[in-house]
Amino acid sequence: MELIFAAALCSVAVSVLLKICKEKGFSPLQMIAWNYAAASILCYFWFKPDLQHISAQHTPWWLILALGLLLPAIFLCLAKSLQTAGILKTEIAQRLSVVLSLTAAYFIFQEQFNQLKIIGIALGMGSVLCILLSNRSEQGAAAKPQAVLYLACVWVGYALVDILLKYTTGLGLQFSVALNLMFICAFALSLAYIAIKEQTIGAGRNIIAGLGLGVLNFANIALYVKAHLLLKDTPAIVFAGMNILVVLFGVLGGLVIFKEKLKAASAAGLALGLLSVMCLAYAMQ
Numbered sequence: 001m002e003l004i005f006a007a008a009l010c011s012v013a014v015s016v017l018l019k020i021c022k023e024k025g026f027s028p029l030q031m032i033a034w035n036y037a038a039a040s041i042l043c044y045f046w047f048k049p050d051l052q053h054i055s056a057q058h059t060p061w062w063l064i065l066a067l068g069l070l071l072p073a074i075f076l077c078l079a080k081s082l083q084t085a086g087i088l089k090t091e092i093a094q095r096l097s098v099v100l101s102l103t104a105a106y107f108i109f110q111e112q113f114n115q116l117k118i119i120g121i122a123l124g125m126g127s128v129l130c131i132l133l134s135n136r137s138e139q140g141a142a143a144k145p146q147a148v149l150y151l152a153c154v155w156v157g158y159a160l161v162d163i164l165l166k167y168t169t170g171l172g173l174q175f176s177v178a179l180n181l182m183f184i185c186a187f188a189l190s191l192a193y194i195a196i197k198e199q200t201i202g203a204g205r206n207i208i209a210g211l212g213l214g215v216l217n218f219a220n221i222a223l224y225v226k227a228h229l230l231l232k233d234t235p236a237i238v239f240a241g242m243n244i245l246v247v248l249f250g251v252l253g254g255l256v257i258f259k260e261k262l263k264a265a266s267a268a269g270l271a272l273g274l275l276s277v278m279c280l281a282y283a284m285q
Contacts, residue, residue, distance in 0.1 A: 037214060
């Protein structure tokens with residue numbers, strides 16, 4: 001359970017660091033780019049992917065390229081959502097992207113659904129709908145449409161990453177190899193974009209902050225995977241524990257650190273989200 005707790009803390013710490021750095025004048029784009037440099041290196045040494053068997057013909061490079069483009073784009077939407085909608089709503093939207101992933105699994109991968117899973121997905125959809133409709137940015141009504149858009153992008157985007165990664169591994173590519181390749185691709189594409197657009201590879205403080213962001217980002221993934229390996233007979237505990245803790249830590253971070261307000265509709269979305277995770281966890285048993 002300590003691994004799940006640590007993974008959840010790292011996940012929320014990514015959002016907290018990104019939001020604080022943006023308020024301090026750091027460049028989220030440069031931080032996100034260099035985050036993938038740290039993630040690529042750590043992924044290689046932690047998971048030890050077998051990169052020697054990568055081939056030009058059999059490796060699904062178009063999927064790796066798609067993920068390499070999508071990852072930084074969604075991360076940037078996350079940063080925008082944190083600023084316009086707040087950490088509380090952003091964490092709920094990110095965590096409940098799982099309901100879209102599960103829905104896609106039914107139609108694309110022909111996974112079986114039971115009644116509890118259907119209820120969990122319905123509750124998750126209701127939760128996100130509450131969050132989207134209730135959003136009222138602290139920055140005023142003018143920011144409201146943008147906040148809703150970025151929240152929706154986070155929700156759909158993280159689900160799309162999950163679906164594409166699952167499809168990639170389904171084609172025979174090892175998870176660790178796919179993960180390492182998409183991190184490397186994301187770093188290369190992000191850095192190229194910054195170099196062309198801003199005529200630089202990043203300011204020193206943005207690079208350092210980005211590397212720190214990458215450590216937290218990868219630690220979240222590594223600890224979560226490790227927890228699944230250690231508790232392989234009880235995946236529902238890992239799934240429920242991770243998602244519930246991230247949402248709760250996100251709520252605490254929003255209320256305590258950033259003085260966000262938990263309004264009625266947001267509270268309803270939070271309650272529905274927690275119920276959704278619990279139903280989906282029970283459905284996994």
